[in-house]
Amino acid sequence: MKNSEIIESLNKLFPNPKCELDYNSEYQLLVAVILSAQCTDKRVNIVTRELFKDYGSPEKMMLLSQQELEKKIHSCGFYRNKAKNILSMTKDLIEKFDGRVPNNLDEMQSLAGVGRKTANVVLAEAFKDDAIAVDTHVLRVSNRLGLVKSDNPNVCEKALMNTFDKSHWSKLHLQLVHFGRYICKAQRPECETCPFKTICQKIN
Template identity: 65%
Template sequence: MSKTSKKQLISSQLNAMFPDAKCELSYSSPYQLLVAVILSAQCTDKRVNMVTKELFKSYGTPEKMLTLSQSQLEEKIHSCGFYHNKAAAILSMSKDIITKFNGVVPNDFDDLCSLAGVGRKTANVIISEAFKGDGFAVDTHVLRIANRLQLVSEKNPNKVEMQLKSYFDQSDWSRLHYQMVLFGRYKCKAQNPDCKDCPFEKICKKEYKK
């Protein structure tokens, strides 16, 4: 299958399966999305939304977040897992936003990556979701799907991001990110993927097929 045909197949089928794909994290500002994405590492969006629903009632800005001690924040986000590291990252990130950017989340990719606790994946999510720019965040789902569909043969998320960005049109990056996340979350799971009637059977790596 040619590169063009493969690209069209993946794009059209993901569109058919997930025409309204979008971020499943709840937030009302770029800052709140940043916090939610940090909390979502190795945690379900459903759990994060339960935690942030209460957290953001009183601590939805960097200034208010910094009124909490690390131990207090850890207690509030405990159920998201890795609460010690996540609390430290959120507080450091909040301080950076205030000291470096006058309390406003930057809309520049490199500036976002300069924030404590923010890597390329998180920055891509903020650019594409909060600021409606073009980003292709590579999380565990995107990494798995990209390899299974033989778009890449690479385990380094940053390298996969670059390869996916060069493979697909820039205008499709954000949409495809969300669609690949949902495809990986609900159908092409890490364990026991649902391969029945999968439209990508012909391009899937054999070792993943049932």
């Protein structure tokens, strides 16, 4: 199957893929992405709906102690590390960038607790930059489709960037996330309805 056919099939499945995290600013998206690590977007949205009512900006977030933030995000899992990272990131954001999320991969990764995947999600979604964020879904699907043979997210990102035109990157990221979330699941993938059965490394 040609790369153009992969794009065509994904466009049929997910013509207008959307980020499923709720947010009203670049900062809120950054916080939501940090909370989404090993947690569902649905659960994150429940938590941030309440959190962002009173603490939706960097300045307001810094009014919380780590223990207070831990209580508010407890149901997201790994709440101690996430609370620590969010407050450290927010402190960095205020001190280094006047409270504004930078539109730059290296600068965003300079924030405490912000890795490459998180930065790429924010760049692609909030700033509409061409970027591919590799999460667990993108990594799994890319390996099953034979686009990469590696469990390393950075290797996967480079492979996808070299395989597909830059104009497809941001949309492709969301399409692969949705495909992995709803069809090519980690457990019990829906192979019968999959358009990529002939090239799937898992079943062939």
